[in-house]
Amino acid sequence: MAIEENRTNSRSLDEAVEHLEEAEVHLEHAREDEAKAEREVKEAIHEIEEASQRDEVDVHVIHVNELEKATFKEKIHATLQQVWDKSYKELKLERKPKDVFQTAGAQPKSLMGHLQLTLEQARDRKVIENFHFGIASETGGA
């Protein structure tokens, strides 16, 4: 009777050890899967960041009257109007009613007739040569 009981206990212990070993294998697989999933998430985030950066350009803006300048990143699909609007925030200046948006450089050209174009469109259509812009107050004269 006692021998039979010992055999039963021994079998139960063997089974439990076997279960434990199986569980440990499952856990190891699960950890591998988790690590793989984490790597995939990181890769996906990196891809998103790279794609986002590919769509961004450095915008340089000056305010001719205030002698202020700023550089910031902007989406290539942002319109010139949006770039102009954002420029005030970056320059920490208030918009004045007679301000105009223009290219920068020695011979600035008004962009007021092109404000709905995106940066990409403006560049492709040769409206702008680069992403350097200026804000100036309109002058009077005729």
Place this chain on the structure above:
Amino acid sequence: MAQIVPPTPVLDIARGIASLDEDIPRVLAFLGKTAIEELGWRRLNKSSLIVPIQGTLNGVIENYVLRLGFAAYRKWPPSAQFVNPDTLAYAHPVDQHHLPILTSPECHMHPNYAAANGKTLQLICCSATQEFYDTAHPVEPNLIWSGQNTFYTTVAAIQKAMASFYGGRFAKL
């Protein structure tokens, strides 16, 4: 908006020179330069600055010489005159061909402007030049020169007109 005739500039040369002394370093820092010579500019005397200006028409580049005067600066904008590069002065009509044709609504060139107050002079008709106020030109109130501006506002306004409203050189008389 209704136009008004602003008061005539009052000359204060000492103040003009001091303001120019103060503003040159600001403008240079803004443009990322350390000396006016890097820009091709030249300080002719304490109250005058020479600024080369280029115009391009049909691929032809023409060079002009702009002379800025600071006798009423900065309460008023600098005087701005295109001049003969040899004499650095302007006499009408012999020097007329040293002037660019500018037809911008913001900046229009008159080689020999007869003002309502009887004055006759070269007028770069732009609210960022002293002559605009000397000739009692009417202007919208919100376009009147602000004492917060610097002479670079004047240079930039003329450069902008040269970029889009330049019509070549005036004929030699």
